[in-house]
Amino acid sequence: MGVPFIEIRNVSKSFNGNRVLDNVSLTIEEGERVGIIGKSGSGKTVLLSMLKGIREYKPDSGEVVFHVAVCEHCKTVEGPSWANKKCPNCCPHCQKEMEKADVDIYGEDPKTKWLRQRIAIMFQRTFALYGSLTVYENLVEALNKVSSEDASRKALEIAKDIGLANRLLHAARDLSGGEKQRVVLGRQLAIKPLLLLADEPTGTLDPLNAEMIHKIIKRETGPGKSTLLVTSHLPGAIEELCEKALLLEGGKISAMGSPKEVSAKFLSRLTPEEIPKPPELGEVILRVKDLKKYYFSIDKGVVKALDGITFEVRERQIFGIIGLSGAGKTTLSRAIVGVTQPTSGTIELKIGEEWVNMLEPGPMGRGRATPFVGLLHQEYALYPHRTVQENLTDAIGLELPDEFAKFKAQSVLTAAGFDEATIERTLSKYPDELSEGERHRVALAQVLIKEPIIVLLDEPSGTMDPITQQDVARSIKNARNELGQTFVIISHDMGFVANTCEDTILMRNGKIVSRGKPLDVAKELTPEEKNELMNSKNGLL
Incomplete structure (x- = not known):
């Protein structure tokens, strides 16, 4: 058994009456690589955001506690295995010993702030970059948030590690999707995170770039390095990156074990598809x-x-x-x-x-x-601040009488695969209240309505x-x-x-x-x- 690092204790979270996490409990050891599998809307991103301490995701009940080692003299936080060891950041004359501490990620203690600075997160479909800055400038900017000492040299080392030493002078906006994601990962690694949270880090990438990202993540995480929590819709990616996996369903952990076992249970949820006879093709x-x-x-x-x-x-x-x-x-x-x-x-x-x-x-x-x-x-x-019905009509420039607009919206949602019994409720929802699959179907309906x-x-x-x-x-x-x-x-x-x-x-x-x-x-x-x-x-x- 390793050293317990994170304890998630009976955590629940709801948004607009919809319970996304339901009494979740989990212990993560220092240096573990844990994969989270689940269909869209199962609570994966919410759980990762909660571990980062993002205010909007504070649990309605329960708590998230990190067991760490702290040096209050220089405000250093390390993993629990550093307890009673000399602080790595104190000067040789201080020789302060690090002390055990239990830190609530949503607490008001100064240690919470220090801890959050050592947690890195990569969100799916979001490139957290300064588009007008070069690769080199993006890396230096991230390093300066931690320490300005040797930022230039460290930026060059990171660029080499992520395979972008030949793109240092390229503006971030001019990079391919895979290159952008590698710069994002480099910026997160710049803070030498205790915990790396990766939400679908390769979901939109081609296999070649995905493989490069996987290699970097595996090299920088594990025993003696950063602890990793990663979500992915690709069971094979979880099997490649992690030694342990859990399955989230309906806001609950329904299975935990080896990535292969958990992936098999997840894929068993695929239902045999009844294939309707396709219509006769036209001209x-x-x-x-x-x-x-x-x-x-x-x-x-x-x-x-x-x-x-x-x-x-x-x-x-x-x-x-x-x-x-x-x-x-x-x-x-x-x-x-x-x-x-x-x-x-x-x-x-x-x-x-x-x-x-x-x-x-x-x-x-x-x-x-x-x-x-x-x-x-x-x-x-x-449009995040418009309802589904508004997204399907006036938000995209369709000016229709109210009754006609609702009829059209209901028709295209039915065609996009929504159950007729749920369409009325769906029309009044906002995009962030929908799962990814539901948002995609609304986006498809947005195209079909024209x-x-x-x-x-x-x-x-x-x-x-x-x-x-x-x-x-x-x-x-x-x-x-x-x-x-x-x-x-x-x-x-x-x-x-x-x-x-x-x-x-x-x-x-x-x-x-x-x-x-x-x-x-x-x-x-x-x-x-x-x-x-x-x-x-x-x-x-």
Whole structure:
């Protein structure tokens, strides 16, 4: 047995009458790496925020106590194993011994403030960076909060550790998602945390960047280093990072044990899906022919982001576009929605009986077609201070009579997979009262209410646990069946595409290299593609 570090004692927390944590008790030992698994809305993020001591998450009942060692002379807090040892921060002449202390993370004692400064947290879908500052400046800024001594040298060491020594002068806003997340992690590690709290640290990243983040976290945590609590919707990520895991369900700990055992119990909650017979496909409504997008790069020369792309999408079809990062998926989707102008080729959308050239500028071309193309981006956002009904109507510029607005909102929520019995309550809720899966369905309804001909979904399964992924896949199919909607899904998750789409193209180096049913396309993957596209660790394929 290790040394007890954190005790969560009978903690409960409610928001707007909804109990998110229900009498949770847990002991975490110093240097442990603990994973928290659970579907969206199970209380994972609330528990991590509570351990950081964020005021809005103070327990309604119960307490969170840290067993630490403290030197009051220099305001140093270390793990409990430092008790009765010489303080590492006192000068050699002081030689103060550290004393045991029990600190309530929501207490008023000065020790609470010192403790909070040694707790680092990484939130999902949030890059806690100064966008205009360089990587180097972001790291120095974080180090200066702790100590200005040797901040420059330490920043260079951290940049090397996180694999960004070649990006020191790049502004944070110009980095890729994976690079930004590594800078965030570097900023948190700069404070030499006693406790690292990581909320879905790799949920939105491609497998290559996720692996890099995992390596850094494993290197910096464990016995003799930082204690780790990490949440993830990917059971495989918990198995890779942690030695112990717990399953949160309905605000309670329903299982605790090895990551493999707890993951298996979580995945057993996946219910066999009743697959309704898909509707008969209609005529072709989107035509992409010989689409090319070339640009010049100083270091790479001519880059063929799209190189002769040709395909068609039929009415009421759920069509998948799969490929590695850099394959051309994003460039293709941006061309379809009218953001990127291709070098050559055509994109045509059928509106009524007329084919409209989406690449032709002006009101009879792109201007006419764009309103009929819906886009739900991976980083979607709802208006936090508006109700669901307001998010579906006036907040997005739809000025409708009240009765008509409510009718439309109810119709699209039903199509997005909400139970008719709960829609009335859902309309009056605010986004933070919904689970992630419910927020995604509201965001989908926000797109559907504008009555698009075709909807593009960008990485719709990005930050979701397997159960929520199943719910979202069901909502997409339901919207197709209820409204006759056509979808194009852009993804690097072959499992989600296989469970959702009937037809798929595989992109590689700007070209389509395979097309057909998802499971047939999966047979054409290279070893690298299999590793990254099928190794989603979500248990869906």
